[in-house]
Amino acid sequence: MMGAPDYDWLYSRTRSGRERGPGAARALLDRLGSPDAAFTCIRVVGTNGKGSTCAMLEAGLLAAGVRVGCFTSPHLQHYEERVRVNGRDLDPARTAAFIDWAKGHAPGAAFFDLTLALACLTFAADGVEVVVMEAGVGGATDATQALTHVSAVSLTNVALDHVTVLGETVPAITRDKARAARPGVPFLTTATGKALEVVREVTAEVGAPLLTPDTHPALFALPHPPALTGAHQEANAALAAATLRTLGYGDGVDAALKATHPARLERFEVGGRTVLIDGAHNPHATRALSASVPHADVLLFGNLARKDTEATLTPLLEISPVRVFTAPGDHATPPEPLAQRYSGFAHPDPREAFAQALALTPPGGTLLVTGSLYLAGTVRGLLNPA
Incomplete structure (x- = not known):
């Protein structure tokens, strides 16, 4: 019988001294047989509001009848909150089995890359169709940039945070996050001001269709306020609604607006x-x-x-x-x-x-x-x- 997961070992796999960016994550996924090829994903990037937006997207996709996975970070109480299938947290026994594999086959991998790999293995094994994938830090330099099948990129907002990693100005941070864009893949955002200016520039360079409340007001319109409290949640809800509608899951918008998320007021x-x-x-x-x-x-x-x-x-x-x-x-x-x-x-x-x-x-x-x-x-x- 599999014992309890060795969380201490997993948490000790810090990024320090290891490669940051999608390269190491891609190599790890390839070693595991490229499980991310089995599903499409919505990448959610931004400074704040990613978790709430992911919760609303997950609820909307579930209501639309999609078999959905959700990858978020950090967890609040239990590690397995980070990986969910159809709204259910990962079984700790699967965490334990993966850690045992990683100790022998990927001892030098970083914590976030390992967790991403575990999530992708789980989603592929469980027949997930669409994954809501929250970025860790940044966009182009985040491990989630390694994922192959991206159906949309949703950018919540950009503000100063992680300046030692992403840059010391909003435009610099925005450029990293905006470079999550993929050619031909819808890029949706509720960012404003200087951040939006950079997003326009980057998406034009990449060839990603840019959708905003100004360019596509009907996509971002809300039939009623979200259940999550706070004016800032209306922007997150508008982004989630627009993403669902863009991908053909507009019948899930009402459920998305009813979603809740722990530790958000x-x-x-x-x-x-x-x-x-x-x-x-x-x-x-x-x-x-x-x-x-x-x-x-x-x-x-x-x-x-x-x-x-x-x-x-x-x-x-x-x-x-x-x-x-x-x-x-x-x-x-x-x-x-x-x-x-x-x-x-x-x-x-x-x-x-x-x-x-x-x-x-x-x-x-x-x-x-x-x-x-x-x-x-x-x-x-x-x-x-x-």
């Missing part, structure tokens, strides 16, 4: 208090979050040190007078200096931090938990341990 009621959990982890995302949540009695915040902490935190300071800071992982921004600088409390352990933040929240009040998907996953696990 997800609401819990705890002891007469409202807990809102959101995975916003960069300035663009927290600005959108603060517009959707104009007031919270208490803020629980923790982020990774590689992010722009000050710019990410600033939009949240105005909406919450009481702040608790924590460390969502080994590479987190230390909470103590944040507490000193922004007049708050510090607990390195997210569980202890959540307990104090909840205690500080008055009956009937609201606690907002944000700053990192890792923090969102930890707190969600306390409230929804299944």
Whole structure:
């Protein structure tokens, strides 16, 4: 009988010292018999909103009667959330078997490439027709660029994030993401401003048809608002709806708009208090979050040190007078200096931090938990341990 997956080994396969880009992923897929040739995929790229857009696309395709796979990252509570077939998470036994194979046949491969390979093997074996494929970081330089059969590319938006990898300006980051475009393959986006200008340039160079709310307003029109909360979700919903219609799955739009997604302004009621959990982890995302949540009695915040902490935190300071800071992982921004600088409390352990933040929240009040998907996953696990 197969034992539990060796997640520690898998998580230790960091990108450091390994090739970044589609080359290594393509070589790994070829070694496995090119399982990605068995299905078509919708690539979802962008700075924020990818997960929500993927959730809506998945729901829409399911409603349209398609056997659908979905590949997303990171996971919140369980690794197998990253790979779903017809809405069901991967069986951990299949993870365990793949890790055992990888230890002997691909010990030098990176974590994301391995996970992508496992997903493709699963989708091919399970007869998936269409895969909703979320990019990890970037577009042209992301491992998902290695995939062969792409039916559409959907770009949510572009803002400053992963600057050490993608570039230090919005146009530079956009150029990498836009180069996910393929000749003759529809490229849809709700990006605006300078980002859209770069997208127009790149798609013209590549020969990809560009579809936007301005060029094709009927494609992006929404019959009603999405179930996911926040004005930013309307743009994600419009992108998902347009993608479904472009590919001939317009009858799935209503189901797409009814989709939910964990840790996207997800609401819990705890002891007469409202807990809102959101995975916003960069300035663009927290600005959108603060517009959707104009007031919270208490803020629980923790982020990774590689992010722009000050710019990410600033939009949240105005909406919450009481702040608790924590460390969502080994590479987190230390909470103590944040507490000193922004007049708050510090607990390195997210569980202890959540307990104090909840205690500080008055009956009937609201606690907002944000700053990192890792923090969102930890707190969600306390409230929804299944």
